[in-house]
Amino acid sequence: MKTLYLDNAASTPLLDQVKSKMFDVMTDCYANSSSIHFAGVQSMKEVEKARELIANSLMASSEEIFFTSGGTEANNWVIQSLCLRRDPRRNVIVTSKIEHPSIRAPIQWVQDNWGMEVIEIGVDSNGVIDLNELKDALNHKVLFCTLMHVNNEVGSVQPIREAAELCSKLGIAFHVDACQSFLKLPIDLSVLELTYLTINAHKIHGPKGIGALYMRKGFELPALIRGGGHELNHRSGTLNVPAIAGFGKAVEIQKSKPATFNELTDNLNWLASQLQVEFPQCVINSPQLNRAPHILNIRFRGFLGKDIFWALNKAGIAISNSSACSSNKMTPSHVLKAMGLSDEENLESMRISIGLLSRKEELQNLIHKLKEIIK
Amino acid sequence: MREVSEQIDLRGIPCPRNTAKALMFLEALDDDMISLIIIDDGEPLNNFLESLELETGYRIEAKEQQGNFWNLYILKEGP
Incomplete structure (x- = not known):
């Protein structure tokens, strides 16, 4: 796979x-x-x-x-x-x-x-x-x-x-x-x-x-x-x-590669815009401006984050539905809670984070797979 | 003796970190440059000199004791 x-x-x-x-x-x-x-x-x-x-x-x-x-x-x-x-x-x-x-x-x-x-x-x-x-x-x-x-x-x-x-x-x-x-x-x-x-x-x-x-x-x-x-x-x-x-x-x-920040930002911004275009129920928890170039926290209204997490996992796509250290616990994120999200919104949320080796084609694959899961 | 081109102060840095830094410093120099290495007396000096003996292309032009440290003037001769 x-x-x-x-x-x-x-x-x-x-x-x-x-x-x-x-x-x-x-x-x-x-x-x-x-x-x-x-x-x-x-x-x-x-x-x-x-x-x-x-x-x-x-x-x-x-x-x-x-x-x-x-x-x-x-x-x-x-x-x-x-x-x-x-x-x-x-x-x-x-x-x-x-x-x-x-x-x-x-x-x-x-x-x-x-x-x-x-x-x-x-x-x-x-x-x-x-x-x-x-x-x-x-x-x-x-x-x-x-x-x-x-x-x-x-x-x-x-x-x-x-x-x-x-x-x-x-x-x-x-x-x-x-x-x-x-x-x-x-x-x-x-x-x-x-x-x-x-x-x-x-x-x-x-x-x-x-x-x-x-x-x-x-x-x-x-x-x-x-x-x-x-x-x-x-x-x-x-x-x-x-x-x-x-x-x-x-x-x-x-x-030695000062373009790193721009590449990451371009890919993440592309992903964010595609998610919003393709999925009306998608909400981006991460700030629109002044955010890190590699992290996107999102939720799909009406869908539990862990369900999407496991469906993607089955398809060979690894994301996170909480911080890594606590991803084996299903407690609402203290970060999202501090930002004002309800417990329900909290449990709908997940994190996608890209790296230097992430390619736009891979992010397109993610979008395709999400379309199969989010119906 | 010719003018010193670069210098490094290794006082207070323990062995073998001082030796490692001294050798890295020397490696980065151009050929025919004179450098000044300031290093603590005792084991720091002795350990560095022992390590320098294993390297080729360096010649100690002068050594000055200044109380509890030494000034070593080292020429990088090149290959």
Whole structure:
């Protein structure tokens, strides 16, 4: 059965050059990158090359990039490490109602176990936070603010530049989860006044199990994982050199192709317009403007999202009817709820997300199949 | 000695990250360029010099100790 993968916001296929790079490094750079002999240095060089590529893509310095096992670890590191420094006078976390579980869960944990107070900023019907509400929430009691750049379920883009300025004026640490926006939207850390930034590889056609935390110079966090002192004593554990090399290669390929954003946007806009032309019952939950170029959250009035999901699955087409982390649960999405959708509308919804390898012909196939299902 | 074309400061960077960065720095230079590598005294210096010995096409023109670090002036001779 010919298959069609349209769940790129959950994870992406490896690019061929990434696979080759990883295979070469796996084969040739097997030494521990902490070893000081020639073989270890060879492994460390691959790590440093990747680090530089990633840093350059963000207009950061390589000393500000620290590798982790993924976005979830990086998010947990920021939240838990910052809360280690809490004091009763500064124990408030400001976040949004639409964050990823890898932000919500550690925040819930520090709230339950360390007495942190949490303010969740609401979003409008487009899934964008209210900046005035954010401004009102930020004060001397706030320890840090954390916001995602692009929402993983609907693709709404948050005003992180404005949020960073608000936090910076008050001396509040500001963390951005950029896992869905990295290499899809411009991020220039030489002008964006944020303190910490999370990225990962498997959303950008790189391998799973590797991510990075950007920590602005002077704002380094204590380690949560201690041991051999890797990553300048910030995160111990033998480095996954092939995965890091794959991460770097994925960045290198995509930074050399500045047309990526336009291609993705064209394909997604085409899909959105076709859905609205072909299906009068189709409603697009994602914002019409100012949305990520790869995510489209839609619903068909009168049809359960899971029914369409499984019908497409049977036809070899992979989409999502919730965020990937919770796609095995049938609870209404907290993101769509925050945007004002009813439970019924929520359960009608699904997410289609394209990637670099998605072609218009494939999206046409999706439309054809949907015509068979939606009658 | 000729003027230094490029330099890199590796003080405070542990081994072997400092060696890896130094070698990458040297690889990126054009032939016949003199570079300055600033590196911590002790194991960082020794480990880098050991690794440099395995590379071809580089000659240490001068070494200056400056307290607890060293200035290494390295010529990239080319093939």
